[in-house]
Amino acid sequence: MPPNVEIFSQGEELVRGQVVDSNAAWLSEQLVGIGLPVRRHSTVGDNLTDLIALLVEIAQRADCCICTGGLGPTVDDLTAEAVATAFDLPLEFDSQAYQQIAAWFQRRNRPMPESNRKQAMLPRGSIRLDNHWGTAPGFALQQGRCWFAFVPGVPYEMRQLFRESILPRLQSRYQCQPEKQVVIKTVGIGESDIQQRLADIDFPEGIQLGFRAGSDEIQTKLLFPAACPDAEIEIFTRKVVQQLGDVVFLVEGLTGETGTLVTVVGDLLRQRGKNLALFETLSHGLLASKCLGQDWLKASLVAPGQEFVRQNAGQAAERLASVSGGPGRAGYVLVQLCQDCGQDPADVKSAVTLENILFVDGEARYRQQIRVSGTLKRKQNQAAIRALDFIRRSLLQETD
């Protein structure tokens, strides 16, 4: 039986819905990743009664609980007080914690407010988890059947503390046997169509199939038992990839390769020693925006009133090169036309037709028409992603 692991989030902003609890999801992924499945998430606000009740419950129910939030210096931050009351462990002044907090302010040339002294008060018998990234130290303690670790709710501090202080303790505490995961990334196909294509495959016992649909890609996840041999994983993965076909742009977890559609396109461009320039209509700058930090993107002209683009598509490549100091004739230029958009794509609530044209060395060599639908923002994103995928598919056809 694996240990019963839980996540406890504390924060009025969470329970009121002003902030989405991404900490809980991040922690769960880390825990599942090392072979510790999480059974429950719980969240309460800045309410001492609720905090105490939940701590007492968890101490009886779980073997391990990671708790975030409520360690700040203000009167709303009640976690340490709740722990002290729930488990009858009076708060004690930790002089090393105090010195660390004071040093944090000293490094920033700021006076330490009196309120921060509170952060050096830790429940009796707890272990301090040093926080080198902020003022609030974490702490850990065993209570009832449960080992609790308390860390700040600030995501950056929480992640650092988890990696440095919690992860090693969990790994020495439990015989962690992580599942092996392969992620197959696709674009231009929906989740239900993926399921349909995979319906004919016979999944051996123990292999779990999962999906994660994002705006830029859909991930098909294969989870293999820890003991599954690598050769078997590879054979089965190849079978799934073959069934999915050319919508697959990347497989992560077999060769160490990772990336996104942008990096895959970048690799294809670099292999061919070429640059890219863009003429965007409906994607409206989002395509260029996704290529941030990629040295092969030389320029993008965003011209939402695509009447101009349509009339000048033939000369777009050269014009773009001339105005941007861009790729010149020795590169690729993608021209995106938005056929049903008229002058104002924002007016169109139904599906619209996009035409993508890829110019290679000044010649319009590849063309594609696609339909995109949904809200204006979704259409914009689809326009950007499908254009990238069109470039990927076109480059794969280029044999030079």
Next chain:
Amino acid sequence: MPPNVEIFSQGEELVRGQVVDSNAAWLSEQLVGIGLPVRRHSTVGDNLTDLIALLVEIAQRADCCICTGGLGPTVDDLTAEAVATAFDLPLEFDSQAYQQIAAWFQRRNRPMPESNRKQAMLPRGSIRLDNHWGTAPGFALQQGRCWFAFVPGVPYEMRQLFRESILPRLQSRYQCQPEKQVVIKTVGIGESDIQQRLADIDFPEGIQLGFRAGSDEIQTKLLFPAACPDAEIEIFTRKVVQQLGDVVFLVEGLTGETGTLVTVVGDLLRQRGKNLALFETLSHGLLASKCLGQDWLKASLVAPGQEFVRQNAGQAAERLASVSGGPGRAGYVLVQLCQDCGQDPADVKSAVTLENILFVDGEARYRQQIRVSGTLKRKQNQAAIRALDFIRRSLLQETD
């Protein structure tokens, strides 16, 4: 005493951290918005034991619980079965639910899989909540002290069902007294600096101060008791706005006005009858992307290798007009220069200096230098947002 309201989310993908639970946050915001504070969120996976235990707990603890997820047609979808077992309410075939599901498939010209029949099985004594947006009907029932409403986890269906079937029932069930909320939106200032500026203001009893920091704006939220007169709200809000100064770009909740920095800039441009074109470097298309659907944005040239932009800043306005069919000389052109970026802003891990220049009718009239830091993505976003804010501040100085 307000009723004790909880949110219950069901889903293996949630408890494993593959999906962030935005449903819980959305529901909480809705409930708090109508004056029903939420005390706890709980999440468990596709595990009958855990589901039953949690349902039994909540029935003893809460007055009202909104539950999402687990109503699908597959074997993993266990919510109805868990309810049946936990509360000894056998599942019964609901012929109207069945007809609705069958009609849903008929409208799409698809055969109804046998597995969907399961979705028409509802716990004895429950009220069906019709789902016009998908196949899974919701249901509601009273158990112990708690009124439970169960809806699908698909966000769109969940939201529609909440609005149509749950909200009216809650409003007739409880004397909802929503707090009045004013949101003050700022840009170019951090949360701690906002707190410092507000430190001198004496907050009357009952007025709550909250913050929500996003990547595009920081919201300062003032929560007033339901009984607080509008005139008092306005006087106090004005005091806070004055204290914050020109970083405030919008106040929501006083006049019915709502918007974003983009719409505020758009209003200023429309008042002056002018268009805008952009020359982006570090913002890399993200600035244009944020202006999606705004007819006043005529073109944006993204040229990450800003050496070209720097050399041609003087002529940028006219060049841009010539290539894009854009605003011509009768508009505004923003030119963004990235001074420390060299040829490749992706190389720079520390802070970089951006120079924004606003051309009015061909003349470089306003200039601003700012520093942005953080990850490359954060710098990109700051570059876009601060440029927009610079345009806003410049337009406010234009008296013509």
